[in-house]
Amino acid sequence: MSSTTKGTSANDQAHWRKTTNLMWTHLAIWFFFGYVIHFFAPALNKIVILGFPLGFYMAAQGSLIAFVVQLFLFAKQQDKIDREFGVAED
Amino acid sequence: MATQTSNDGSFLQNLGKIYGLYTGGFLAFVILLAILEQMGVPNRVLGYLFVFFTIAVYAIIGVLSRTAQVSEYYVAGRKVPAFYNGMATGADWMSAASFVGMAGTLFLLGYDGLAWVLGWTGGYVLVSVLVGPYLRKFGAYTVPDFMSFRFGGNFARFLAVVVLVCCSFTYVTAQIFGTGIIASRFLGMPFELAVFVGLAGILLCSMLGGMRAVTWTQIAQYIVLIVAYLTPIVILSTKKYGIPIPELTYGQAIADITVREQQMLKDGLATAANLKPHIQPWLTYTQLNFFAIILCMMVGTASLPHILMRYFTTPSVREARQSVAWSLFFIFLLYFSAPAYAAFSKLEVYTNIIGRNVSDIRPWMFTWGELGLIQVCGKNAASLDAIVAACKAIAGHAGVVRLQDFSINTDVIVLSTPEIAGLPYVVSGLVAAGGLAAALSTADGLLLAIANALSHDIYYKMIDPNAPTVKRLTVARILLVVVAVAAAATAATRPADILAMVGWAFSLAMAGNFPALVMGIWWKRATTPGAIAGMIGGFGIAILYLVVTRYFPGFGVSYLGMSSLTNPAGAPLVDLAKAMAAPNAMDGWVAASHPLASKVGWFGITNIAVGLIGMPVGFALIYIVSLMTKEPSAEMQAFIDEIRKPRGRTVLQEKD
Numbered sequence: 001m002s003s004t005t006k007g008t009s010a011n012d013q014a015h016w017r018k019t020t021n022l023m024w025t026h027l028a029i030w031f032f033f034g035y036v037i038h039f040f041a042p043a044l045n046k047i048v049i050l051g052f053p054l055g056f057y058m059a060a061q062g063s064l065i066a067f068v069v070q071l072f073l074f075a076k077q078q079d080k081i082d083r084e085f086g087v088a089e090d
Numbered sequence: 091m092a093t094q095t096s097n098d099g100s101f102l103q104n105l106g107k108i109y110g111l112y113t114g115g116f117l118a119f120v121i122l123l124a125i126l127e128q129m130g131v132p133n134r135v136l137g138y139l140f141v142f143f144t145i146a147v148y149a150i151i152g153v154l155s156r157t158a159q160v161s162e163y164y165v166a167g168r169k170v171p172a173f174y175n176g177m178a179t180g181a182d183w184m185s186a187a188s189f190v191g192m193a194g195t196l197f198l199l200g201y202d203g204l205a206w207v208l209g210w211t212g213g214y215v216l217v218s219v220l221v222g223p224y225l226r227k228f229g230a231y232t233v234p235d236f237m238s239f240r241f242g243g244n245f246a247r248f249l250a251v252v253v254l255v256c257c258s259f260t261y262v263t264a265q266i267f268g269t270g271i272i273a274s275r276f277l278g279m280p281f282e283l284a285v286f287v288g289l290a291g292i293l294l295c296s297m298l299g300g301m302r303a304v305t306w307t308q309i310a311q312y313i314v315l316i317v318a319y320l321t322p323i324v325i326l327s328t329k330k331y332g333i334p335i336p337e338l339t340y341g342q343a344i345a346d347i348t349v350r351e352q353q354m355l356k357d358g359l360a361t362a363a364n365l366k367p368h369i370q371p372w373l374t375y376t377q378l379n380f381f382a383i384i385l386c387m388m389v390g391t392a393s394l395p396h397i398l399m400r401y402f403t404t405p406s407v408r409e410a411r412q413s414v415a416w417s418l419f420f421i422f423l424l425y426f427s428a429p430a431y432a433a434f435s436k437l438e439v440y441t442n443i444i445g446r447n448v449s450d451i452r453p454w455m456f457t458w459g460e461l462g463l464i465q466v467c468g469k470n471a472a473s474l475d476a477i478v479a480a481c482k483a484i485a486g487h488a489g490v491v492r493l494q495d496f497s498i499n500t501d502v503i504v505l506s507t508p509e510i511a512g513l514p515y516v517v518s519g520l521v522a523a524g525g526l527a528a529a530l531s532t533a534d535g536l537l538l539a540i541a542n543a544l545s546h547d548i549y550y551k552m553i554d555p556n557a558p559t560v561k562r563l564t565v566a567r568i569l570l571v572v573v574a575v576a577a578a579a580t581a582a583t584r585p586a587d588i589l590a591m592v593g594w595a596f597s598l599a600m601a602g603n604f605p606a607l608v609m610g611i612w613w614k615r616a617t618t619p620g621a622i623a624g625m626i627g628g629f630g631i632a633i634l635y636l637v638v639t640r641y642f643p644g645f646g647v648s649y650l651g652m653s654s655l656t657n658p659a660g661a662p663l664v665d666l667a668k669a670m671a672a673p674n675a676m677d678g679w680v681a682a683s684h685p686l687a688s689k690v691g692w693f694g695i696t697n698i699a700v701g702l703i704g705m706p707v708g709f710a711l712i713y714i715v716s717l718m719t720k721e722p723s724a725e726m727q728a729f730i731d732e733i734r735k736p737r738g739r740t741v742l743q744e745k746d
Binding site: 027041 | 201204207208211212214215216218219220223337338340341342343344345346368369370371380381384385388406407408411412414415418419422425426429612724727728731734735736737
């Protein structure tokens, strides 16, 4: 979703490019754990760990854990990008 | 909770100590009540003590946090640390439906119920990645503030207020309804009276201090609700499996349920038609609707103003992001435990009720049977004699409870777990206090979102931009009371669609807000006419689809080319030819029991997931109309650059 960039400094543009890439990466992870993996629930249910069929487990716990970890990671990564380009808050 | 701004510093530094003391005090209170119970104090009195003491504490916090400053009232002075804002958001988010209803839904639907667990958690990824931190940098008081600034003024603001009021009002009505149900069940109060007692609790927390008061009470409410939710199930897990981690041990329960299901089929206690194997996907929802519900709840999360505005209160953009992660962590603690409730209850029902002699029924059921929440053989399980007689009346009944003889209201699953586990009444009282905290905290957040939109966006920004601070805050408080009373009055009439309404609120927020918010931040080329077309088009088609499929289904079939939804096996839910030939086919404002109501639509999409139709329309309109109109000014584009960088002052500078 990039668009006209006139008036935007080169530094800002590079910062936004990296931010956008990070956004797509995290949306891809989100899409995988939110949807893709659950398409295979019937097949995953054949694998049973501690009584949990894996397909059921992923929807009840696995994906949720992935979302929480992903959010802490995202906060860290985005902050790193902001610092790299000198646009982070003090 | 200090009243003076000068005391805020020490208050904020000591948050850990203050809430640590509060948690300790709450646990001591629970222990005190447990001792009182042993001394023979009646259950009714314990229930009242629980409810009134917790509400009194919230009210005290609310009154201590009163404020006369606009920025304190609207965004808690933007001083709430990430960790605590996460807790407050958790309470804001988890409603009566999450606390009481979610486990019941999982009990009834098994795997398919997990659509709600996934949908109500994954949306926070979208909040953090796409929307929240940028709105924080923008520096708004309300979501319509952003729409107005980015999209050319008051018309966009007005549209955003319409979307906000439509989705938040139905939602808040459901919360006040929830407080009424919990208070009437545990205190034996008449439902209508309970609704207004709940209302008083809500107003005491929010009226004097706005966002500032709601924030500090929501944290207190989160602590109560999470302790209440986890206590019974941790004890149950320890008793049954020796490990106090129910989220780990319920795997065994699921394995046992699966074995028991086969056994029940073999013994003729259940039929393949009425038994839904707990772990098998897509037996209630079609695969399409399962994923559509997940998507709509997730995107709805990132579009609901009462959630987005919580991230306006953090001290920085960085903390806004961290705060979203903490929010989901605190929400996760409850949501990943809900399936454990469902599994333990289901195992209890399948082993100790189904297949048992009617006369052996467990006594914990009668409490709920009296209230009409558990039925055996089609009659309320109020007493042994009642159900024995009811089962005898069924021809050929062998006196053994079969799956089809048993029905349970979803709310009972969480509320009855303490009794199933044989725990003292004090634990039941704790659960009631937790459910009440969940309903009150969500209602607080929603009411504030509505009242702030009306007072800040409509009154201050559109009607009287010169209003002095005192007048603005007075108007805000009066509107808060008016909206709250209207919501309570609506709840007291017990509207029929109350649970479906929560799902609708998410879909409507998604269709109306999400495309404009995301395009406004991520696409500089998005123009005012584009956004306005997108909001009207997306929200409009969602409302149209909802109203037609629910209230005018015959019209939809005749004129809008709608067809019957299908069940997961692919068979139509209704025989359209037959239903359309019936004399009531073309009726309007039909009841939920009408043969066509909510059973027709386009592409087989249930009306709860109507956001799936509205959102693409919104995105497409913004894209096409924006390209057809003149690109935003260089000044606006520079502002968007500012929103994208955490450093620097907020774009919008509100005078205080």
